[in-house]
Amino acid sequence: MIVGEALIDLIPADEGAYLARPGGSPLNVAVGLARLGQHAAVGARLSADPFGGILRGHLERSGVDLRFVQPAAEPTTIALLKLTSGQAEYEFSAGGADFQWTAGELEFLPGGAQVVHFGSLASWLPPGDAAIAAAISRLRAAGQVLVSYDPNVRPALQRDAVTARRQVEQSVALAHVVKASSEDLAWLYGPASPAEVARRWLGLGAGLVVVTSGAGGATGWTRPGLAVSRPAYAGPVVDTVGAGDAFTSGLLDALARADLLQPAAVTGGLPAPALAAVLDEASLVAGLTCGRPGANPPWRAEVDTRLAG
Numbered sequence: 001m002i003v004g005e006a007l008i009d010l011i012p013a014d015e016g017a018y019l020a021r022p023g024g025s026p027l028n029v030a031v032g033l034a035r036l037g038q039h040a041a042v043g044a045r046l047s048a049d050p051f052g053g054i055l056r057g058h059l060e061r062s063g064v065d066l067r068f069v070q071p072a073a074e075p076t077t078i079a080l081l082k083l084t085s086g087q088a089e090y091e092f093s094a095g096g097a098d099f100q101w102t103a104g105e106l107e108f109l110p111g112g113a114q115v116v117h118f119g120s121l122a123s124w125l126p127p128g129d130a131a132i133a134a135a136i137s138r139l140r141a142a143g144q145v146l147v148s149y150d151p152n153v154r155p156a157l158q159r160d161a162v163t164a165r166r167q168v169e170q171s172v173a174l175a176h177v178v179k180a181s182s183e184d185l186a187w188l189y190g191p192a193s194p195a196e197v198a199r200r201w202l203g204l205g206a207g208l209v210v211v212t213s214g215a216g217g218a219t220g221w222t223r224p225g226l227a228v229s230r231p232a233y234a235g236p237v238v239d240t241v242g243a244g245d246a247f248t249s250g251l252l253d254a255l256a257r258a259d260l261l262q263p264a265a266v267t268g269g270l271p272a273p274a275l276a277a278v279l280d281e282a283s284l285v286a287g288l289t290c291g292r293p294g295a296n297p298p299w300r301a302e303v304d305t306r307l308a309g
Contacts, residue, residue: 001068001113002030003043003106003132004122005098006059007077008051011294020051021294022058023079024098025120025152028242032249032285032297034063038256041065041111045097051076070105072097083239091156092121101128106135110145114261115252120152124167133170140174146261149175150248153184161188173204176266179248182213194219195227207267210279212247214240218279224269230279233287242295243286249297250285254278
């Protein structure tokens with residue numbers, strides 16, 4: 001189960017035109033998991049406007065379960081994307097459907113899922129962030145499902161790093177698995193090293209913290225103090241749009257296929273070989289996504305072909 005925003009990315013095209021493509025970190029994670037063969041349900045607020053129809057169609061074509069989608073009266077959120085040397089920066093419209101969650105709309109959680117993933121804009125933009133936090137807190141306290149979190153910080157929307165850090169840490173304390181980028185950590189914690197931040201997050205309650213560093217690969221830390229670093233997948237890069245979300249999909253898929261989705265398995269500490277294998281598969285999924293434009297994660301057959309090779 002993935003909870004959070006489903007929005008439209010406006011991507012620059014030729015001669016000042018823009019392409020409208022489905023986006024939003026939670027939507028991308030749901031699509032990525034479904035394409036990898038996992039049963040992925042999405043808890044999203046979808047508008048009845050034309051953009052909402054585009055989002056619904058995209059989710060359906062990727063095989064995402066839409067039974068928990070909430071109809072929204074507000075317009076679809078728009079993210080204006082700027083690419084600089086293949087790196088993505090965003091500006092977001094205000095007042096979109098994604099940020100108006102209520103407690104009643106989240107009563108479906110966990111919806112029979114083994115894992116609930118949340119994060120990104122919907123987890124720290126009011127007024128809906130409080131409802132999401134309360135629902136996730138209830139799940140963590142019950143201890144029956146694995147909780148996964150990605151802060152996916154956006155400095156353009158989080159002007160105050162101190163406040164943002166407090167919000168992120170409140171969510172980290174609710175999660176068993178936390179994935180973040182080195183860029184996230186640099187903005188939130190300044191000169192502190194990823195290892196220092198990971199140890200802090202493990203102390204708050206996480207069992208596994210994974211930090212991605214683009215071409216520098218990824219490192220995972222577990223509560224017993226184990227740290228495992230793995231290189232990035234070496235492949236062509238068209239752009240990095242959706243790469244972090246694809247990594248999250250690959251991470252959760254690899255944990256599922258290794259039968260490691262139980263909270264106790266994560267908080268008890270993953271063995272080094274298992275953690276290395278999980279990071280490698282997540283990096284492969286992210287790398288394949290970077291090899292084509294936009295947030296377009298691979299399908300199971302593509303990943304299996306690369307693993308077999």
